[in-house]
Amino acid sequence: MVSAQQTYDVLGLGFGPSNLAIAGALLEKSTAAGDISLDKVLFIERYDEFKWHPGMLLPDARMQISFLKDLATLRSPQSPITFIAYLKSQNRLIDFINKGTTIPTRKEYADYLAWAADYVQSRGVNVAFGEDVVAINEDSSGTIEVHSTKLSTGEHIIRRCRNIVISPGGYARFPQAISGARSHPFVIHSSAYLHRVGSLLDGVRQQKGDGNPLRIAVVGGGQSAAEVLLDLHSRLSSKPGQERHQLDMIIRTGSLKPSDDSPFTNEIFNPDRTDMVFGFADMGTRRIVRSEYHNTNYSVVNPRTIDTLYDVIYDQKLDEDVARRKGRPNASPHPQLTIRTYSNILSADTLSSAEHSEGGLAVIIQNVLSGDIHETTYDAIVCATGYERRSWAKLLTSSNVGKRFGIDSTLHDSIRLKSEAEQHDGQPSITTNNVAEKLALKMLEGGLTRSGDQDTDSSSPTSTSASSDLPSPAFCSLPPDESRYEKTLYISRGYRLLLPRDAEAIADGASPFKGRIYLQGCEEETHGLSDTLLSVVGVRAGEVVDDLYAA
Structure with a gap:
């Protein structure tokens, strides 16, 4: 077992597009005066090199978004890790322009991401490839220990940090x-x-x-x-x-x-829509918006x-x-x-x-x-x-850090994220009189106009017979009943998990918790549909880094 001596400012768990964008934002921020030094930043990645969906890089498969929604352009068009900077470095900028498209192939986008990963590493960002994060724990000083295993040797490594950014990506879901x-x-x-x-x-x-x-x-x-x-x-x-x-x-x-990628619909992925969705007073309203735009990405x-x-x-x-x-x-x-x-x-x-x-x-x-x-x-x-995008919950609930949030290993499948405002307001997310219920009832009564059945959730089965009165497709597309959730965690607009108000009591009088935990790519419930997509990675990275520097 190896225990690193230094305490890192930031440990990123995973090095896919989300944390790659974080690395780029940190690199740009480090050129100015700041408290976070690049030599105290490390990302831990299971792959032995940077890879992005290698199992689905099919011939001629195309992206579903504009190349301008890359790792940095919407946050900082002058960034050295934009898609345009990549094309220029590869002497293909004019050739790409001549193609007359804003949608690159998946093969080219994967190469762009790999190029960006090489770039940030060449500028001082450290990545530990070939390691699997197996646990996190709080040490006696209130900072966070990250335990990983080197896959090639089985060596166990412990590193300490003040902040972790968890970007778990997705794990294959089987029916x-x-x-x-x-x-x-x-x-x-x-x-x-x-x-x-x-x-x-x-x-x-x-x-x-x-x-x-x-x-x-x-x-x-x-x-x-x-x-x-x-x-x-x-x-x-x-x-x-x-x-x-x-x-x-x-x-x-x-x-x-068909997926709906028309201009007005695509506005749901605009960065300011994250503010809109996060700012809703209750979970029911957010569920309605997610349902309305379900046909942009799901099934x-x-x-x-x-x-x-x-x-x-x-x-x-x-x-x-x-x-x-x-x-x-x-x-x-x-x-x-x-x-x-x-x-x-x-x-x-x-x-x-x-x-x-x-x-x-x-x-x-x-x-x-x-x-x-x-x-x-x-x-x-x-x-x-x-x-599945809940590996972060299992990592948290299986550690003593979970106690700070009032959770344990029995709850990793039963955790719901809610917004910071809901923590302060203390209001329920689903009630029999909230807007979600009212809108759903109005849909059933035919009080809303729908353009066809495009709101239908094609991943949801129905046992209704063909001769029965089928419920409104829009109503069927509402996310499933969330009453199964038993524990609520709160998250800030800057993607940071918030300690409960009674955190000290939960920790049985322990010393204050000094660590901060950020999540990426698993906050669709609070931050909107774009959270699991590439559309906002650049802007989100800037928001997370700003929050890191603000504390």
Whole structure:
């Protein structure tokens, strides 16, 4: 075990885009007089080098935001780590201008982020790559200890700091319904798709015998699911079987929904909208806003991707019609692609060789309208079902730091964040008379005008029969009941966790807590939809750094 001697001013947990932006803001701030020295700043990252969503850097995949919403431009256009500065350094600025687009490919944006990471390190920002943060604790002096493990050697390292910035990113979320098959080698998450798809397809072919058709399910109705589906279609087309491969996309709604990136809608991601959302008096109002703009990011697909996918399915129908009219088998080398709508997975289990000669996965699917249930067998499942963003809560509740906030390890799944104003006001976030309830009732009564069903939460199943009076789609898109939360933590506008008013009593008379804890990318409840996205990382980094310097 190694214990660092110095006490750091700032330890950043994670070194993805959020903390990379923090590093850039600290670098710029350090050129002026200040209390934080770069040699007392360190970021700890699990990867052995900077990486950004390496499992989904699919060919030709494009970003969903303008390049100007980069690590710094909206905060400081003169920053040396803007996307334009990157293009200039790579001698591609004029070439990018000639492309006539503001949307870079995901491949280029990933390279930009890696370039920026190299830049800040070359200017004195320290990063400990290849380390996994396993715990945080408060020491006897009231500062914070961060415990990490060096993955290459297993060495345990303890570092002390005054401030930590937790930017955990997202961890792959699998549907509870497939827990019975979670350990199967051919059940993967889209976050690891590029790393595992090759071995997955090779493994399935080896198990079934080369030339036999494959049956693969893609679960999810969002952008990642659509991109994975198209990539699998291309890969399987290049290696057709004796019969056509089968690709099923399983979604709970009646169709894929387009993302709304129109100009007025995009204003919800403006930095000043964070002030607006944070300033609402209660959680119910924020829930309504999140619901209204749900179709900007959740369970939606970029219209360009939808058009591409529709063209694939249309061409498939053309091949089938030509073959049928000529009275011959369909000789298309492409897999049979089916979007299974209104379908909810009830369970998924591994089949033994005794149950099925080729093994595989038995999936029970229910039609959410008719209630009909049937079983389908797949060789592999790719889950494009989003990410969990609550690892920060587990880290906090499993440490003695949690006691300062009145929480322990029994509560890490039951913590809600609320705004600083709510701590002072002490008012409930959800009541039977609040605006969320009233607006929801008005929606049910048809008192609000909606443009189509674009507010529908396509990730939420319904068991209502087709003949019943369906509730308003906008009402269905309200986030689920939050009564399961048992503990509230409060957070400042500057993304700092606030100690309870009775913090000293909670700590049983211990010395004052000197550490400060900042969160990034997990405050959608309090700071709005943009919090988990790249849209505000530059501005947010400046706000966090300003708060660090202000104390």
